Amino acid sequence: MIDKDILQNFIKRSFAEDVGTGDITTISTVPQGTKITGKFIAKETGIICGLDIAKTVFDYTDSEIKLSFDFSDGDLVKKGDIIGEISGEAISVLTGERLALNLMQRLSGIATNTNEAVKKISDYKAKIVDTRKTTPGLRVFEKYAVKTGGGHNHRFNLADGILIKDNHIKAAGSIAKAVQGAKDNAPHTLKIEVEVESIDQMNEALDAGADIIMLDNMDNATMTKAVEINAGRAILEASGNMGEKDLQSVAKTGIDIISIGALTHSVKALDISLKFN
Amino acid sequence: MIDKDILQNFIKRSFAEDVGTGDITTISTVPQGTKITGKFIAKETGIICGLDIAKTVFDYTDSEIKLSFDFSDGDLVKKGDIIGEISGEAISVLTGERLALNLMQRLSGIATNTNEAVKKISDYKAKIVDTRKTTPGLRVFEKYAVKTGGGHNHRFNLADGILIKDNHIKAAGSIAKAVQGAKDNAPHTLKIEVEVESIDQMNEALDAGADIIMLDNMDNATMTKAVEINAGRAILEASGNMGEKDLQSVAKTGIDIISIGALTHSVKALDISLKFN
Amino acid sequence: MIDKDILQNFIKRSFAEDVGTGDITTISTVPQGTKITGKFIAKETGIICGLDIAKTVFDYTDSEIKLSFDFSDGDLVKKGDIIGEISGEAISVLTGERLALNLMQRLSGIATNTNEAVKKISDYKAKIVDTRKTTPGLRVFEKYAVKTGGGHNHRFNLADGILIKDNHIKAAGSIAKAVQGAKDNAPHTLKIEVEVESIDQMNEALDAGADIIMLDNMDNATMTKAVEINAGRAILEASGNMGEKDLQSVAKTGIDIISIGALTHSVKALDISLKFN
Amino acid sequence: MIDKDILQNFIKRSFAEDVGTGDITTISTVPQGTKITGKFIAKETGIICGLDIAKTVFDYTDSEIKLSFDFSDGDLVKKGDIIGEISGEAISVLTGERLALNLMQRLSGIATNTNEAVKKISDYKAKIVDTRKTTPGLRVFEKYAVKTGGGHNHRFNLADGILIKDNHIKAAGSIAKAVQGAKDNAPHTLKIEVEVESIDQMNEALDAGADIIMLDNMDNATMTKAVEINAGRAILEASGNMGEKDLQSVAKTGIDIISIGALTHSVKALDISLKFN
Amino acid sequence: MIDKDILQNFIKRSFAEDVGTGDITTISTVPQGTKITGKFIAKETGIICGLDIAKTVFDYTDSEIKLSFDFSDGDLVKKGDIIGEISGEAISVLTGERLALNLMQRLSGIATNTNEAVKKISDYKAKIVDTRKTTPGLRVFEKYAVKTGGGHNHRFNLADGILIKDNHIKAAGSIAKAVQGAKDNAPHTLKIEVEVESIDQMNEALDAGADIIMLDNMDNATMTKAVEINAGRAILEASGNMGEKDLQSVAKTGIDIISIGALTHSVKALDISLKFN
């Protein structure tokens, strides 16, 4: 569920970007009062996402447009499926079309990709989560698509999660100092996560009282060892080019979480089109 | 060259998205006054894009950060290359890092991809151009990356180009009516482009006085024929899943322009990292 | 047709300007619940413009205000005509009155003035068009008024038309270089217009491949000659203090377009008042 | 002196309006790094206004532009005078030119017009003041131009002055009730002004305790009588199409203030141009 | 009556502050579709204020929430009173709860405090007024609460009242110079108020033509004398830590107005809670 205001502001800004001073083609060629009906068609198979967002887009353009979908976010659509139908003033539909499609295609691409990852590790306890490697301005939408595809969300921004990375450790002086700083200064409502590159660093983080350990770019053997040593004390998160790894073998190590930047930084849009009848 | 205001507003909004009420990890763990130096490193080979934007991002975070690059937008960077160096207040660099990297990685991914397409057809007159299938909120940035990769830009929004598509033709009644509407009502400063699906439609568009014809999803044989019939009257643009076509054979048909939605709707980020010394 | 969002933002901002922290006179003197009816009266003869905008203004103030007009934008109203009737909560009507009148009066002034120009040259093919000499913040409204008066629109901003003027030519080095730059770098969807001050410059622009030639401050004899030489190759636009010229004799030269800055930079408002019954 | 923030916001918004996604002509035709010098030239005689605003406009575009004026706001410039000189990056100057000129021309037009009115009544005590009939979005600028021309300002918005007009009186029931409402409910820091159409109404307003009386559309004889009856109790303000009246004879009646809507609602721009050397 | 736009913008901004990227507790724990009913309960006795504002808050969250109050702004509520009832989607109510309560509690605290001051001096002609010592961003709301409690409003901002204070007098050179400056340069619609610290300064201000005299931190004996000397010429306003003075004895001096900064700068919230049934 995306915050109503964030969605409205996003649509307003995106329309301003796409429409400029006016949709000159549509205004010049289509008489006011022309009514149309049309269909949204899946040109590829995948997990659909962004249907409610598309409704809000068209409602924003013209509150009298009727739009009904035969699927819900998270459903599988197959190539050729009619996803839904639209009817209303032609000028309004034409003006809103591109933004709605751009969003549906991108979010469905993310959901589809996430879902493939989730299915691969369904026999293990590990969860697939996203990262902050999202497109600037689209974070809540892209994280929504990850959830729609069956994944989970890591922190939304720098304020709602503590993640001490290599550069923080260098700047703070040591893992111990960084964790102590977080304990002293950050709200008690946030868990403390530390990124480590070795078993030694993991031990240092556990001793300092980290709640979550991010195992950065470790091979599976090392992660298996990390799981044993941790013995359930902290949550363990595997990270580092996970988009290119064999996820099953990663999950098999027993880690709790696999975070994948590629879910949002390298997206292949799902092809969807709108055809007037 | 991206408009200064659009860039500033974008950075402001993107920081608000990423920082929220504050970078709690950095503030809690790194003492004010800690100075660092670090390097931007290419983890993959490709065309670099977004260096000036990254400078603006860090300048926005803290105008005392020093950032120097050994490359310029459009240059080829190879895996392992040190792209540039940064120094300044650790807190500021850590807070700006993710936004700068997210932008550089995405734009470099687009430039790299565009450049591959451009190189493929370098023996032909056809130009590679983008579309409006961009990420909402990032259009001017993504179109800049296309140019950086050697491509050209199609219209930026619905106000600065006339493109009569199949749905407009249906709503207007015919190609002839739609083109006449554009001539009567739109500014005389814009060319009139018509999307056609057949040679017959092309002839209708040419008769109506179209300046540009978009050949939608035609096979190469049909496009070759279209080029002959057009005989230089209108600009011819090939379109429709061009991201998956053999671009050389398309260019060989003699068309003037190839527009590729995938340049911006399906992007693979170029991996770049920032490491503190 | 003005973009819905641009209109809403404009009204919002204009109300903030006019109302400040509140309409203290109305709030202090008129009891809540007082209902009124009133009439909009033309105090001068002219072309009415801004009726839908006025409706949006009052709808914004209070969605329960009823407002019906007996005229449409573009109609001739005569001194003394009752343009429309309003009824509703007195406080709301009083608060919205000034903004609605300021807009109607200004836009009707522009439409009236444009219409006089259009009628003068009705025997010729030339079109009357506006310029970018509009009031900052009101461009789309003022250009709408020009269309309402029977004129046409030149480009809306610096992004949706290419117009190479004397200062560009000086900075670029020559007409040929400037036109070539536009061909290489600007989207292929825009025509290229060049401002010239002599027949020689016109020839240079035609040779370079300009689509439109703006004849700046030429006398009628020179323009007649320009029309002959051009022989239909480019669109010819007469420009330069056209507000003070004999438009009929200008149109008679055979040029295609007459652009008049005074349509929007020197406006005489049409007097309209609102009287409560 | 215009509030810094209001000016910055106005310029930002006006540039967005004029530049859109970018000044495509300038970017495409002028090489980065091209430096120019140029002159602002008065093409008509009048009172110059907006020089500091123009400086802020160009400073906003590019803080390295140098701009020096040989006149100050309020000075008389004669046809042919060189008002000032500009130098800097050609691209920046070309992009800022139109907005700067649009503002200078409009504000100088208002100042010139106001100054003519002020000079006409210089032998009398009456002051020339403006109204709320300003262009939406430009109020503080237009009121600044009125002051620059030697006029004075009426209230800036509905919150900083009480003006009970005919429609308020109808809605409130009577002048007495309306004035009492203002006394009871409005801040004690504001004077109470009442618009009257007859000597009887004036007497009613004076009895109610009005501080200022606006004499609406009265002939000079009635106003002379009003001045006698008032005997210095309230400030008297003449109003109603004053732009078309013989101001000297109005001032001669002895009223204190003449308010003229046409100063801002019907403006003739003063012609100013920028020529590169 | 608070300006509709100011209220909407305030709520929008306040929600963004409180909700961030989403009410993660509510979204995660409460199933969509869960309906609740609940009661607003006064946990202390006082003057209620902000009921319409609370309605707008919940209407903003979800326009289908039903909210009915048994009291109106300005009414006395007693400890334990049920102020009103709410019903609707649980998620929406939970998300809006804190903002609505924060506002109601604060504004009711101000109204209650103001009302105590007003009642204390009900036997005298003096009015209780507020100051500009309000919380940044909440001025119109806090001034509304002062009115709701029976007080009156001083100026709303620096533009709608002239108040010459000690620092202005020092900068201007003298009271006489400062008052003359205001007469020459400020709109004639504003009264001129001067802050004085002695009877001598009061005489100087009266001679200069001040409309209102603010008696700053004077003891009651001096104020009594000031009232005599003034003899009804100017409005007299007592000021300076009035929140800690014996208001009855101040009012007894015969001054017209008592302005109290503490009404808004030192507020004790009135305790109100929302309990689901």
Next chain:
Amino acid sequence: MIDKDILQNFIKRSFAEDVGTGDITTISTVPQGTKITGKFIAKETGIICGLDIAKTVFDYTDSEIKLSFDFSDGDLVKKGDIIGEISGEAISVLTGERLALNLMQRLSGIATNTNEAVKKISDYKAKIVDTRKTTPGLRVFEKYAVKTGGGHNHRFNLADGILIKDNHIKAAGSIAKAVQGAKDNAPHTLKIEVEVESIDQMNEALDAGADIIMLDNMDNATMTKAVEINAGRAILEASGNMGEKDLQSVAKTGIDIISIGALTHSVKALDISLKFN
């Protein structure tokens, strides 16, 4: 450390609120170019807070104002202390004065009050924390003041902490269901806090796996028992009108955290003044 952008936006908005169309008193009475020096003086003893914010306020008004403080945020100032000195253009200082003082006074009031609470329980391990009962629009500032006074921060908004309250429990069905929902749906980076009203509820929350337990309105005996039963498993937070409780006896129960709404909802400003020399 307050996020730079949040501070700038806040100051911009607050100035717009306070200045309106312009500081008419200052502009009208003080000649441009008048320079002043002045002192900030503590009129009461307390913990100073907001000095850097005040610097940013004056820097925003006029970057040439010099402002130096002899104290830092968190220092004790005594009645009569000169806190700092200011010098610069009189007009700028007068325009910025009120906003700077309003902020310093309010934040210092909060810091002073917090510090009293912190000192009271300095012999115990319990920390003083704030709540979301802050003034809308000022949250980050008020939470900064709490830290400056020696307190700690609870969550900043609904997105960066999970707090399951009585109304959530009712809507979810039970504590167990609510906690499970949070575990399934919320990011793994957030701790889960549950508000309980009895030992039974505490046990239920502990069994469900809550990380933090808020003990709502419990007497000290019950809290002592809760500490024993908890045996270090969850963090324990005392809450409910803590502003009116004997904090020492609360801390003595052994709880970890005491959260006090009154720190921010019922603030007494610390009196500070600015006097020109």
